[in-house]
Amino acid sequence: MFIANIINYIRGYLIISAEGCFLERFINICARRGILLRDVKRTGSERITAKISVRAFMRIRSIAFKTRTRVRVLARRGVMFWLKRYKSRRFALIALIFAAALFWYATSHVMGIDITGCEKTNPDEIMSGIAEFGVKLGSPLSGIDTDELRNRIMIKYDGIAWAGINVRGSRVYIDIRERLAAAEKIDKDTPCNIVAAKSGEIIEIDAREGQSMVNIGDGVEDGDLLVSGVMDSSSRGARLVHAFGEVYAKTQYEKSTEVALEYDVREDTGKVKNRYTVSIMGLKIPLYISRSAPFEYYDESVSKNEYRPPFEALPSVFVTKDSYKEQTSVKTSRSEDEAVDYGVQKLRELLNSELPEGAEVIGTEQEHFMLANGNILVSVKYECRENIAKQVLIDKVDLLSYDVTDNN
Amino acid sequence: MMALKKSGDGAPPDSGIREKVSAFFELSGDAKITIIGNGEFIVENYKGITEYGSDLIKINAGKLSICFCGKNMEIKTLTQELLYVTGRVCSVTFEQR
Structure with a gap:
């Protein structure tokens, strides 16, 4: 019945009312002549309503005449009449089709990519990176595998510790958590030396482990050994230790x-010219003609605003405002x-x-x-x-001259 | 004790040859009524509608006149062979014509 109703709606039908004294006869003749009546309702003592196909309606004239029944069309229903209504409004129909196509495109393709949590990594770099995996503005939403995309991002970018991918509506949200740079620290059980991180003059040595190799007042260059991790004594012989402590030096910055x-001073004249550029889905539409600078001397500032439609399926519209402030150059001494x-x-x-x-x-x-x-x-x-002490691992070449035992 | 007389398939025991043949080939002229709950009924092989209202539908079924009484009855489909009615059926009455 449901399918029959759909077919009837596509083909179009009429809702008619029949008035007369011989309505049963009218119904019977219609049935006998193969005219299909549907949803026949008694709406009055001498009145019924029914649904009839357009083609069958042409054939009931003689029956109505024969049974002295007055037939009137109450309503026209179905796609056929709907299309007929728009026949004279071709542009409205074209606009409707275009809107339907746009709706389909906007709901099934990526309309925006939001990347959050980037501090060290450039979001544009990630944007171009995911484009290589097929996720970019306008790409189909059905082809996005969020798990695979997340794994690929984490493999490609070393600085990213975790990435969360969410697809909501037609928008892809990428939440990035960057890896924190671990301080280069040598394990306390590993033998090491302390060297100078900068050039300077030693003013204080506080070596808590290891053998001090410099004295206060000594000048050191970047990389010079300050505290050695190789302890050499006549009683215990040579042994390796984890040298640590602070070595303060007088350093210079110049x-x-x-x-x-005599120099030029720029002063604002008060004249401002704004140039707007609208961009949607990566397509930039400049709303100005002249591309040359509007003033001889000017201060340019750029601001970009994103306008999001309330419906997530639609893409964001970006409006870039280039503001040029006219300036004059004044010679000053x-x-x-x-x-x-x-x-x-x-x-x-x-x-x-x-x-x-x-x-x-x-x-x-x-x-x-x-x-x-x-x-x-x-x-x-x-x-x-400043403290110029920097721990470095002991170079094995340095050990060749010692007969050492590793205490750790 | 009464002996049972075997007649044609589906035909009454005292029916004639005409009824027996039509019953054998399933060509009975009687109307076929299917009632689903009390919400809808289908009448096949009917002759015509003699009376139609939302409370009463009287159908000419050849030898019989079938009267459906109920409420809010509505003809959903009407063809030469089939009549499909929905609504609340209260009673069905058969009258010999």
């Missing part, structure tokens, strides 16, 4: 820069002292940002002199106190 006495102050401040900021953790500034030096081109060369030197 930076220099050239500062001009400064005195020598101002130039030095400017240079020193800049260099201090730079040095502070580059200082290693644990380094303590114990002294600063600054000097400047005029160059032949009229600029001032400013240099700032930091003297620091």
Whole structure:
């Protein structure tokens, strides 16, 4: 019955009402002449409604006349009438088909890839990596095997400890957990030496295990042996130990820069020009014509906004705004002292940002002199106190001269 | 003790040759009624509808007139050979014509 109803709906049918005194006769003649009536309902003392096919309706005129029954069409149902309605609206039909195709495409293909949890790894790198495995914007959702994709990502990128892949709607969510870099640490039972991590002048030695090879005031270069893991004594002979402790040295950090006495200053004029680019599924649509810079001097800032439709199956729309602020160039001059102050401040900021953790500034030096081109060369030197001890494994070549026993 | 007389397959014992032959070839002119619960019934080999209402449907089945009484009865399908009705059937009455 269900299938019959579907077929009737596709073919189209009419809902008719028949009014008259001889309705039973009307029904009987219809049945005898092979006219199929469905869902015949008595809706009044002299009125019935029924469903009839379009073709059969053409044949009931004579029966209606014969039985003195008044037949009226109440409604037209089915795909045939529905299509007929849109026959004159071809563009509406085309739009409907296009919308249906778009809906199918949007619900069965990847419309967006969200990568979260990337700190050291570049998300674009992962994006291009997964594209090699067939997961990219527009690829079919049915072909995505999340377990396989996760394994492949973890195999390809060493820095990734775990990856979670979720497909929700038409969007692929990739959650990354990066591997924490394990500190290079030598096991406490393994014999090792302590060497200088940086060049400097030794100011303090606190060797808790191992034989100190330098004295306070000695100058050392990067890589020089500070505390040896080979203990050689006349009573116990040579033995290997795990050398550890701190060796503090006076280290230096120096930076220099050239500062001009006459320079250009950029000032905003207040004029701003914005250029928008809309991108959807990787397709960029610039909403401007001219591609050249709008001003001679300008400051450019780029901002990108993502607009997500409420329905997850649809792709995100990205709007990139290029903002150009017009500037003018004004020639300005400064005195020598101002130039030095400017240079020193800049260099201090730079040095502070580059200082290693644990380094303590114990002294600063600054000097400047005029160059032949009229600029001032400013240099700032930091003297620091820092631990330069670095544990390294004992080179086997060093042991050739000893007859050693490994105590560990 | 009454002796049983064997007649044609499905034909009444006192029927004539015509009935016996039609019964043998399953060409009986009687209507075939199938009632499923009290919600629907199918009448095959009927002659026509003599009365139709939501409470009463009277069917001409040749020698018999079958009267279905019920509520909200509706003809679902109507062809020359078959009548399929749904609704709540309360009683079925047979009348000799």
